Amino acid sequence: MIRQAIQKIMCCCGNGVGTSLIMQMTIEEALEYLGMDDIEVSFGSLSDISADRADLFIVSQELLESLGDLPAVGLEDLMDSEMAAEL
Structure with a gap:
């Protein structure tokens, strides 16, 4: 199962300050909702x-297309943890 292979998630935006931090909190809330508390979530910039x-x-x-072949998910609503949990 793909979810079992994920141990680290990195939320990224252009500068790695505001938007990526908001996405980190959204993803942490989604993971909590899913009962997946063993995944490390960090944030940074696209250059990271x-x-x-x-x-x-x-x-x-x-920004999803800018990641090429890397495993990535693009969020439409950066603050909707329920939608993020469905991804």
Whole structure:
């Protein structure tokens, strides 16, 4: 199962300050809702992204294509943890 393979999630935005922190809190809330408390969630900028930093990257929907072949999910609503839990 894919979810079992995820141990680290990194939320990223252009500068790695505001938006990525909001996404981190959203993802942490979604994981809590799913009962998945053993996954580490961090945040940073697009320039911090590399395959060894995380098993899954979370970005806003409009930035998704910039991640190429890396495992990534684009969020439409950065603050909706219920929607994030469905992904």
